Amino acid sequence: MRLPVVEAYVPPGGARPVGAEPAPLAPGTSCVMCDGLYVKANGELPCWCDVGEDLILDVLTPQKLLQPDYDLTNHPRIQEIRRAFQHDQRYPFPELCGRCAMVETGGQPAGELTRSRLAILHVESSWLCNLDCPLCIPKAERKRLKTSPYHVEKDTWVALIHNLRMHGVEQVDVLHFEGRGDPLMHPHLAHLCQMFHVVYPLTTIMATTNGNFRFDPALFESGLNHLRISADGARNESYVQYRRDGDFARVTAFMRDAAAARRELEHPEIVLEWKYILFEWNDSDEEMLEAYELAHSIGVDLSFCLTPWAGKSLRFDQASLAEKLSELMPRAHNRPTRHVELGLDAGS
DSSP: OOOOSTTSSSTTTTTTTTOOOOOOOOOOEEEESOOOEEOOSSEEEESSGGGGOOOOOEEEEEHHHHHOOSSSSSSSHHHHHHHHHHOOOSSSSSHHHHTTTTESSSSSOOSSSSEEEEEEEEEEEOOOOSOOOOTTGGGGGGHHOOOOOOOOOOOHHHHHHHHHHHOOOOOOEEEEESSSSSGGGSHHHHHHHHHHHHHOOTTTEEEEOOOSOOOHHHHTTTOOOOOEEOOOOOOHHHHEEEEEEEOOHHHHHHHHHHHHHHTTTTTTEEEEEEEOOTTTTOOOHHHHHHHHHHHHHHHHHHEEOOOOOTBSSSSOHHHHHHHHHHHHHTTTEEOHHHHHTOOOOOOO
């Protein structure tokens, strides 16, 4: 039986069950959508990627983005979300917000409804994927479940960047290519990075991939400066239990080639990160140490992540994992939280 269609680290419905009454908003309750945007490959602008993914706020087209009075960053629906959380202390969409993992306390104090800065621009460059992971979209169903285009189109991308500049967006902290598909399925991802980097040279450009590709050094010449490779296991027999249709040898070759390109291009500032989700079948001390030693030999950072869903590691919670890492591998990271997944925790 196929597991629910969700990403491994994003709960479908967050912490609260469907139908539960939303709790009253605590002071400082906010949402990543207040300072971020999520754009899908076919131009849909959803309410981020948890339960709100089916709530489409708008559909972007080049024609719409080039209209002088169309301000994407300060879209009326986005302002509605900001007003609700940061001024009215209420959920903008109570039937969704009360069970969404993107809602959290400790947010920013109330600010203006309009913004000249984005904390994160989350872009699904491709809806397609070369793997068939059980907690994700069934590979055979992808083209039936979404309409084309299945990759972000160049005209839309150029118009989106133009819209940001036209409406005074001075800063984008993070551009993160990630979504329901793999970013490297886009045939011109390096070109998307390059176009954005020319306009916003200080933005951290990040991509999260399964790494089952030949590495293209053009990615590192394009302005991309954080490449994260999702590979859950240090042995092929454990890796393929979740990354179905994948090949661990192909992934390690991808990481080695990326590390070599970083050296040859003399870009030591580029972050190469191996993201390892801990499941029941890959969480032994022995396999975690194998991963650490392999990461060290290749020259990539290693981040261990927790998941709350099927097959999750029963050995660890956040505290016990942090303790284990301090014991076994002091330079490895514990990254279980969604903010790191979204690229918002650059200081950790």
